[in-house]
Amino acid sequence: MRNITLANGDTVPALGLGTWFLGDNPASRQDEIAALRCGIEGGARLIDTAEMYGSGRSEKLVGEAITPFSRESLYLITKVLPSNASRHRMEAALDASLARLGTDYVDMYLYHWRGGTPLAETVAELERLRGSGKIRSWGVSNFDVEDMQDLAAVPGGTNCQANEVLYHLGSRGIEVELRGLMERRGAALIAYCPLAQAGTLRNGLVTNPAVTEVARELGTSPFQVLLAWVLAQGKVIAIPRTGKRTHMRENLEAARIELSAEQLARLDSAFPAPRRRVPLDVE
Secondary structure, eight states: OOEEEOTTSOEEESBOEEOTTTTSOGGGHHHHHHHHHHHHHTTOOEEEOOTTGGGGHHHHHHHHHTTTSOGGGOEEEEEEOGGGOSTTTHHHHHHHHHHHHTOSOBSEEEEOSOOSSOHHHHHHHHHHHHHHTSBSOEEEESOOHHHHHHHHHSTTGGGOOEEEEEOBTTBOGGGTTHHHHHHHHTOEEEEESTTOOSSGGGTTTTTOHHHHHHHHHHTSOHHHHHHHHHHTSSSEEEEOBOSOHHHHHHHHHHTTOOOOHHHHHHHHHHSOOOSSOOOOOOO
């Protein structure tokens, strides 16, 4: 498994585990737990969740799934809602997340999206919690260019370790300006929905001739090609979500695929990045 080194020196796998919608259906709970454990055993030891996902059900599922593993071997990420991102509410929200996860710290705590609390107040509380040891680092999610610029301007804002945004072959708007800004600021890219799991952005992706031809050449599925493309984009952490072991094994196999320069060029030609900046995609 290829690793990514964050600005603070933490080393994490390039392939992690998304958990959006996991834990919502009791009938599939054991299958989802088995899938997560399969991913961890395969080296995808970074797990991304949020207090918003199923109103805590995802965190509870993750907490149960990780019980066979040593805490130190895992890299846990969860997120705080904007409504809880103030100095009066954040620690209580974090404590509830920690209780559901069954741990006394998370490796990274993300501000899920920007809300009405002054950014300086949110960052000050994130920094205080980092000093307490309840979080080892912090980052943001769904922050666009102006948000990242505002973040860098507040005290402690440069300690942001990552920005989690939607990114896949059919959604490349961040390449115009945002990704370069993140790289200059030392904020890693965490790509959610790298397989375009939701919404209309998947339309035409898995059936596109360039994607299907590359899949045929490699003896893989179009979805594995999409994941391999994201993982080939340099310093990026992809967090596909699946609750099925068969799909998890396919994701792990995709992390070992090496696309040739010619294959990457074909995919790039079929789905080029926009020439000018576009609004940040959100699924």
